[in-house]
Amino acid sequence: xxxLFPTSRQAALERLRCFAPKAGRAYASGRNTDVGxxxxxxxxxxxxxxxxxMITEREAIEEVLKHHSPEAAEKFIQEVFWRTYWxxxxxxxxxVWDHYLTEREAALADPPxxxxxxxxxxxxxxxxxxxxxxxxxxxxxxxHARMWFASIWIFTLKLPWALGADFFYRHLLDADPxxxxxxxxxxxxxxxxxxxxxxxxxxxxxxxNGRFRPRDLAPFAEPLIEAxxxxxxxxxxxxxxxxxxxxxxxxxxxxxxHPESWPGFETNPPQEVIVLNPxxxxxxxxxxxxxxxxxxxxxxxxxxRIDRPVTFCEQTASGLTQTMSGRxxxxxxxxxxxxxxxxxxxxxxxxxxxxxxxxxxxxKRSWDDHVWPHxxxxxxxxxxxxxxxxxxxxxxx
Ligand SMILES: Cc1cc2nc3c(=O)[nH]c(=O)nc-3n(C[C@H](O)[C@H](O)[C@H](O)COP(=O)(O)OP(=O)(O)OC[C@H]3O[C@@H](n4cnc5c(N)ncnc54)[C@H](O)[C@@H]3O)c2cc1C
Numbered sequence: 322x323x324x325l326f327p328t329s330r331q332a333a334l335e336r337l338r339c340f341a342p343k344a345g346r347a348y349a350s351g352r353n354t355d356v357g358x359x360x361x362x363x364x365x366x367x368x369x370x371x372x373x374x375m376i377t378e379r380e381a382i383e384e385v386l387k388h389h390s391p392e393a394a395e396k397f398i399q400e401v402f403w404r405t406y407w408x409x410x411x412x413x414x415x416x417v418w419d420h421y422l423t424e425r426e427a428a429l430a431d432p433p434x435x436x437x438x439x440x441x442x443x444x445x446x447x448x449x450x451x452x453x454x455x456x457x458x459x460x461x462x463x464x465h466a467r468m469w470f471a472s473i474w475i476f477t478l479k480l481p482w483a484l485g486a487d488f489f490y491r492h493l494l495d496a497d498p499x500x501x502x503x504x505x506x507x508x509x510x511x512x513x514x515x516x517x518x519x520x521x522x523x524x525x526x527x528x529x530n531g532r533f534r535p536r537d538l539a540p541f542a543e544p545l546i547e548a549x550x551x552x553x554x555x556x557x558x559x560x561x562x563x564x565x566x567x568x569x570x571x572x573x574x575x576x577x578x579h580p581e582s583w584p585g586f587e588t589n590p591p592q593e594v595i596v597l598n599p600x601x602x603x604x605x606x607x608x609x610x611x612x613x614x615x616x617x618x619x620x621x622x623x624x625x626r627i628d629r630p631v632t633f634c635e636q637t638a639s640g641l642t643q644t645m646s647g648r649x650x651x652x653x654x655x656x657x658x659x660x661x662x663x664x665x666x667x668x669x670x671x672x673x674x675x676x677x678x679x680x681x682x683x684x685k686r687s688w689d690d691h692v693w694p695h696x697x698x699x700x701x702x703x704x705x706x707x708x709x710x711x712x713x714x715x716x717x718x
Pocket of ligand 1: 352364365366367368369371372397400401402403404405407462463464465467468471489490493495496497498500501502504505508
């Protein structure tokens with residue numbers, strides 16, 4: 322699998338270049354088929370790189386538009402916007418992530434009897450068992466398999482959705498707080514109220530090229546009900562749009578591993594780089610062997626490319642302040658801090674840092690700044706804005 326997902330920006334760009342000519346009709350007609358591990362697929366398999374911005378959404382669409390009109394590549398472009406939509410949606414409702422953590426913790430403290438068999442792929446359900454094992458062994462599942470798996474988990478096995486989201490998050494190379502949590506909630510009928518996703522044997526048989534036809538799947542998918550009320554959207558924080566003039570230290574995080582493409586970076590790179598060691602919570606959430614190794618290697622690839630002195634720092638409240646003290650630069654540049662596992666401890670560190678007289682310069686990409694405000698409701702509202710958003714980003718055929 323290391324070969325399937327080589328951990329470098331160069332490899333991601335190469336994958337994008339190979340995929341782009343196929344991002345039109347071939348993608349639209351083949352994207353729903355899960356051909357199984359090791360077989361040529363119609364999908365791009367770029368998500369582990371896009372999730373960390375080893376390549377950006379903008380770069381992916383730009384490359385595809387070298388080969389196709391926006392109309393011909395419409396499906397692929399929409400999928401890329403789904404990623405940004407989920408991020409923006411969660412960013413405006415951070416309480417949904419906190420709610421997931423609470424549900425997860427409660428369920429892990431007292432897991433149902435069938436849980437272990439489900440994550441080990443010993444349920445007797447054809448397909449489901451294979452996907453459980455494929456996920457653990459490879460860190461990867463096709464989108465349709467993720468949908469079938471989540472649906473069977475929730476509606477056939479009647480396991481808590483948060484335990485399923487935890488299992489995915491632990492092992493996926495592209496594990497993402499927004500895409501994962503909200504996709505699970507969408508399948509369960511908790512995102513679009515009353516709308517669920519039901520896995521059907523004939524659909525699975527058709528889109529696995531006849532590999533699986535599971536029996537005894539739930540015939541209905543009654544939406545889950547929870548006491549938690551989805552909060553009204555809060556506007557995302559304002560942040561800087563380019564690196565500052567003058568000396569600064571860069572805090573490199575997994576949410577953005579291509580700072581070289583930030584406006585102003587090329588002419589004013591950082592003096593030094595700080596990398597935070599994962600907090601215990603982060604480490605426990607994405608603890609699958611393959612996924613955690615991929616994260617480490619992806620960070621290392623960015624460190625090597627940026628080629629500046631690097632310090633690794635513990636995520637204690639005063640760890641960052643101590644690391645910054647004595648540095649000639651009294652400015653720390655960080656990528657926009659998304660809702661997710663590192664946010665609480667990092668926010669505590671940033672408060673201490675500012676109290677110690679260090680300026681924190683949070684940088685938001687214009688892509689997020691333009692797209693997120695349209696994630697107030699369902700995706701279809703945002704979808705209508707895609708042509709305008711692409712023009713705003715200067716993306717043309
Ligand atoms: C239950 C469930 C959990 C999921 N968890 C994650 C997760 O943790 N991280 C993650 O990145 N994706 C997640 N997805 C979304 C989707 O399955 C993956 O992004 C997709 O399979 C990636 O494969 P690809 O790169 O070949 O996608 P392609 O089909 O080639 O699409 C191109 C890009 O568009 C984006 N994209 C495609 N489909 C989706 C989608 N449904 N939602 C959001 N973005 C999408 C991805 O960035 C992807 O790389 C989840 C979906 C489900 C149903």
